[in-house]
Amino acid sequence: MSARLLILFWLAVGCGCRPQNSTPAKTFQQKRSRIIDLPPSAGKAVLRILPSDEGVVVITRNGVFPYHDGVWRSDSMRVPVEQAVYDPSGTLWLSNSKNLFTTDNRQVIDLSALADPVTQFFWDLENQLYAATTDGLYWMADTWQPITPLKGRLIHALVQDADSTLWVATSDGLWQRKKSNGSTWTKR
Amino acid sequence: MAVGNERYYHSLALNTTGDALYYGAPHSIGVIRQNGQHEAWSGAHGLPYGPASVMRLIDEELWIGTTEGVIQKDTAWV
Numbered sequence: 033m034s035a036r037l038l039i040l041f042w043l044a045v046g047c048g049c050r051p052q053n054s055t056p057a058k059t060f061q062q063k064r065s066r067i068i069d070l071p072p073s074a075g076k077a078v079l080r081i082l083p084s085d086e087g088v089v090v091i092t093r094n095g096v097f098p099y100h101d102g103v104w105r106s107d108s109m110r111v112p113v114e115q116a117v118y119d120p121s122g123t124l125w126l127s128n129s130k131n132l133f134t135t136d137n138r139q140v141i142d143l144s145a146l147a148d149p150v151t152q153f154f155w156d157l158e159n160q161l162y163a164a165t166t167d168g169l170y171w172m173a174d175t176w177q178p179i180t181p182l183k184g185r186l187i188h189a190l191v192q193d194a195d196s197t198l199w200v201a202t203s204d205g206l207w208q209r210k211k212s213n214g215s216t217w218t219k220r
Numbered sequence: 221m222a223v224g225n226e227r228y229y230h231s232l233a234l235n236t237t238g239d240a241l242y243y244g245a246p247h248s249i250g251v252i253r254q255n256g257q258h259e260a261w262s263g264a265h266g267l268p269y270g271p272a273s274v275m276r277l278i279d280e281e282l283w284i285g286t287t288e289g290v291i292q293k294d295t296a297w298v
Contacts, residue, residue, distance in 0.1 A: 189231050194238030195254070201229035206243060220252075 071097060071104045080116045082124070089124070091116040096126070096135065109135060117153040119161075127153065145176045154190040156198060164190050169200060181217040182207060233275035233282070242282060244272030249284065249293075267291070 070076065073094060080091040087100035096109040096116075115127040125132050125139075132141040132153060141161070143150070148167040155161055161172040164187035170176040186203035193199065196211040206220040231244035239254035249272055250260035261267050274285035282293040 188229060191232045191234050191241070192238075193234055193241060193254070199232055199241055201232045201243060203228055205227055206229050 068099075071108065073108070073110060079113060082116065082118065091126070096124070115150055115153055117155070119155050120157070120159055125153065141172065143176075146170060151187055152190055154192075156192050157196055162190060164188075164200070179217065230271045230273055231275050233277055235277045235280060242275055242277065244270065244275055244284070246271045249275075249282075261293070 070078075070090065070092065074090065074092045074097050075094045077093040078090060079093065082089045082091065084098060087098065090097045090099055091113055093113055095111050095113060098105040098107060111126065112128050113126050114129060115132075117125050119125060124135055126135060127133070127143065127150060129143070131143055133139065143163075146163055146165060148165040150163050150165050152164040153161065154164065163170045163172070163176060166186050168183040168185060169179045169187050169190070171179060182200065182202065187200060188203070189201040191199050198209045200207040200217075207217050208220060209215070209217045226245040226247065228246050229243050230246070233242040234240065235242075241252045243250050243252070247270060248260050248262040249267060249270070250258065252258055268291060269288045270286055272284045272286055272291075276283045284291040284293065
């Protein structure tokens with residue numbers, strides 16, 4: 033997805049451009065977008081747009097770029113990035129091909145055991161870390177452990193609902209693990 | 221299983237209360253509700269294009285990011 037598209041998406045959401053009337057009777061065709069150019073150092077490849085206390089943080093392959101009140105802040109972080117995720121405490125983690133690390137580098141998780149590209153990191157409500165990859169889903173114990181039923185499947189997305197059920201979107205179906213079923217994964 | 225459900229799933233999103241799961245498939249978007257109700261929308265329902273590579277629920281309105289542009293779903297497709 034292009035950088036401009038993601039910025040457009042965020043603006044459409046963040047600027048409150050949706051209809052304010054809760055019972056719209058008509059559909060109005062109009063532009064809802066405004067293009068914001070990324071800082072030159074950010075490049076074009078936007079990975080994530082994350083909320084922050086002071087606005088949003090745009091993660092690109094070139095680093096972390098905070099945006100607040102229409103201005104790119106000067107405290108950007110230039111570092112090669114492949115993925116970005118918040119942990120349950122709200123700490124931002126970044127990854128490169130070798131490690132998942134906090135931006136202050138005080139915590140580092142080795143990724144060398146993951147042979148395939150990571151598509152998403154995810155922390156569940158029990159503080160368990162998962163790595164979704166192009167060849168399956170892994171969870172972090174002392175080492176990365178594969179989740180056998182999902183081995184070989186391209187994992188696109190991972191969410192946890194109000195019942196603590198984990199849902200996984202894959203190239204081979206929608207899978208779920210209910211809390212009541214322990215470690216049993218089923219395909220919807 | 222919801223109408224329009226497919227083998228390949230591109231994206232997931234939850235509503236704010238976490239009791240409705242939205243999914244993006246190659247030719248449809250669907251929702252699975254905790255009460256067991258399913259819904260799905262495809263081109264026949266006005267979905268202009270897909271697949272949804274990213275989705276987000278904002279005030280119970282679905283915003284969809286695709287490689288062709290952004291789509292909003294409230295009472296009608298915009």
